[in-house]
Amino acid sequence: MDDATIEIRHLHKTFPLTRKQRKEKHTEATRLTAVNDISLTLRSGEIYGLLGPNGAGKTTTLRMLSSLIDPDSGEVLFHGQNIKDNIGEYRKRVSFLTSELKLDDFFTPDYTFHYMGELFGVSKDEILSRKKALFDKFGINDFANVQIKNLSTGMKQKASLAIALCHDPEVIIFDEPTNGLDIIASRDVENFLIDLRKEGKTIIVSTHIFSLVEKLCDRVGIIANGSLVLEGEMREVTKEKSLENVFFDLLEEGRI
Numbered sequence: 445m446d447d448a449t450i451e452i453r454h455l456h457k458t459f460p461l462t463r464k465q466r467k468e469k470h471t472e473a474t475r476l477t478a479v480n481d482i483s484l485t486l487r488s489g490e491i492y493g494l495l496g497p498n499g500a501g502k503t504t505t506l507r508m509l510s511s512l513i514d515p516d517s518g519e520v521l522f523h524g525q526n527i528k529d530n531i532g533e534y535r536k537r538v539s540f541l542t543s544e545l546k547l548d549d550f551f552t553p554d555y556t557f558h559y560m561g562e563l564f565g566v567s568k569d570e571i572l573s574r575k576k577a578l579f580d581k582f583g584i585n586d587f588a589n590v591q592i593k594n595l596s597t598g599m600k601q602k603a604s605l606a607i608a609l610c611h612d613p614e615v616i617i618f619d620e621p622t623n624g625l626d627i628i629a630s631r632d633v634e635n636f637l638i639d640l641r642k643e644g645k646t647i648i649v650s651t652h653i654f655s656l657v658e659k660l661c662d663r664v665g666i667i668a669n670g671s672l673v674l675e676g677e678m679r680e681v682t683k684e685k686s687l688e689n690v691f692f693d694l695l696e697e698g699r700i
């Protein structure tokens with residue numbers, strides 16, 4: 445796999461369970477295994493879809509991949525190098541996007557874009573040209589100087605997306621890309637991901653939406669209970685039946 449941008453190897457992650465959680469989950473165990481030995485490879489110019497139900501371990505996997513949390517064991521290699529060896533550089537080349545908004549209500553998209561660009565060490569000229577391209581693309585220009593608290597949810601989402609890409613990341617990790625978006629904003633985001641793929645970016649999206657994976661992804665990994673149950677090229681996986689049927693057949697076979 446010499447063309448791999450990212451290799452995830454044997455990631456494990458557990459979380460402590462509180463007494464209340466133990467009761468809710470009817471278990472005596474003191475820890476919950478969120479991710480159980482996940483390995484996968486991401487390549488440039490490809491969208492990988494991590495598909496699974498709620499609680500499957502998608503967000504935890506992507507947070508480890510983004511270096512936001514540490515795995516209990518296992519490793520993430522970026523161009524063959526463990527991300528822990530140079531975490532600052534890795535973070536400059538990766539963007540973790542989620543539909544949960546994290547923009548500060550009191551600032552404007554314009555201000556926030558510049559602020560984040562400077563934080564990532566992007567030059568002034570580069571910030572201006574990237575801002576123009578991204579704000580044009582997402583139709584943010586008319587709202588660039590409106591306080592974020594006064595933007596619609598869809599516009600906030602688009603602004604947060606543009607801002608998360610201010611440093612032109614090579615790797616885009618997108619947790620539930622269209623969650624909470626209206627259909628028009630979802631379409632914009634999908635088209636944007638397709639453009640990013642054309643630029644040769646390395647992209648992984650997590651979702652529980654079959655049609656999103658079928659529409660966008662080149663490869664799919666089905667995750668359930670913290671494990672990758674099935675993985676393959678979309679074309680292969682859906683050769684005989686729809687992705688939804690593939691999933692529910694796995695469920696019937698007791699593999700999910």
Ligand SMILES: Nc1ncnc2c1ncn2[C@@H]1O[C@H](COP(=O)(O)OP(=O)(O)O)[C@@H](O)[C@H]1O
Nearest residue numbers: 459460478496497498499500501502503504505
């Ligand atoms: N910080 C945390 N503390 C305790 N349990 C967590 C934490 N984050 C996730 N979990 C648990 O780990 C499992 C996987 O969660 P998550 O990765 O968020 O799944 P998904 O994104 O697929 O819905 C779930 O059972 C969830 O409750």
Ligand SMILES: [Mg+2]
Nearest residue numbers: 502503504619
């Ligand atoms: Mg999640």
